[in-house]
Amino acid sequence: MRGWHSGHSAGAVFAALLLLASAASAEAVVTRTPYQRYVNRDCPSNSLNCIINFPVIAANYRLELTNASCYVRQRIDQGVGSLYALQLLTTKASTGAIVSAVNLVPQLIAEVQGANRIYSSNDPVTAFASAGQRFQAYLQTQGFGDIQQFACSIGGELVKLS
16 A cells, blocks of 8 residues: 555645646736826706716726725805715626615715805725726715815726736
């Protein structure tokens, strides 16, 4: 009876190790590049919501976000209004279907009585969009008050998949 250290078994172990080494070298090479994008949007008059569409992710890429910041200026001379929702959505670019959502936390940073309210958020996030998807910043207000300015910046890494 042959033992574990026999030539036949050692050859099989060597072949298995060689197979594992070649499989490891054939794994996908991943390239990570810092990513940052800022979009400033004028929202339609008398609208209670506003959307910022970020670029669609290309084939063989994935965008991994670690930060999202938004700025909102709301006119309140028509009455009292407030923010209802501020979200970072991952959507399918072809249909607009929502894949995932991250709630952002806006803070009221300034108010000019009878004129404007200014909100800002700067949130650490964990979110990703794959090829054919995009990030979308979604803002919804409640009550009176036009959205005069809505701007967001996202940051993270653009990952190239091989």
